[in-house]
Amino acid sequence: MGRSNEQFIEERQREEAQDMAVHQLTVRSLQGATVQGIEAMAVPIIDDVQDGHRSALEVAAWMRSVKAFAETVLKEIEPEMLSESDELDGPTEVNGWLLEPAEVGVKYDYAACGDVEWDRMNDAEVELKKLKRDREKWLKLMPSETVDPETGNVVKPPIKTSKSSVKFSRPK
Secondary structure, eight states: OOOOHHHHHHHHHHHHHHHHHHHHOSHHHHTTOOHHHHHHHHHHHHHHHHTTSSOHHHHHHHHHHHHHHHHHHHHHTHHHHHHHHTTOOSOEEETTEEEOOOOOSOOOOGGGGOOHHHHHHHHHHHHHHHHHHHHHHHHHHOOSOEEOTTTOOEEOOOOOOOOOOOOOOOOO
């Protein structure tokens, strides 16, 4: 026996909602969207994945593409963005984002100071980092508990932990 009319209509409505969610998320639909609007646009896509109507891997790959698109655009328009931000009179709200000029990523070059004490500390730090890295390599290679030949202490291998995820890369 086939599907009932109700089942057919319900399935068709679900398909239409999925198609609508896909069609809603276009570059044009994002233009002018507020932060809250973007969050609302995400809900049907998330629901589709969680309800098993869409592949999580396909959606994740799609979102990586959207992210790469956004990063490319932002990188390329940065000079114009900085120029426009110079004209702002303090914080300005645009599409739910608060925008204001700011100095970010401030760095100091202490090596240029000519401070002998800082130079000595820096050299010691570099040497200690190398010694620590070498020791960590030795610890990772230990198959089991070992007696440290220098100290006589029993040393255990490090505890390895990791987080499962999906790695995204572009085919060569």
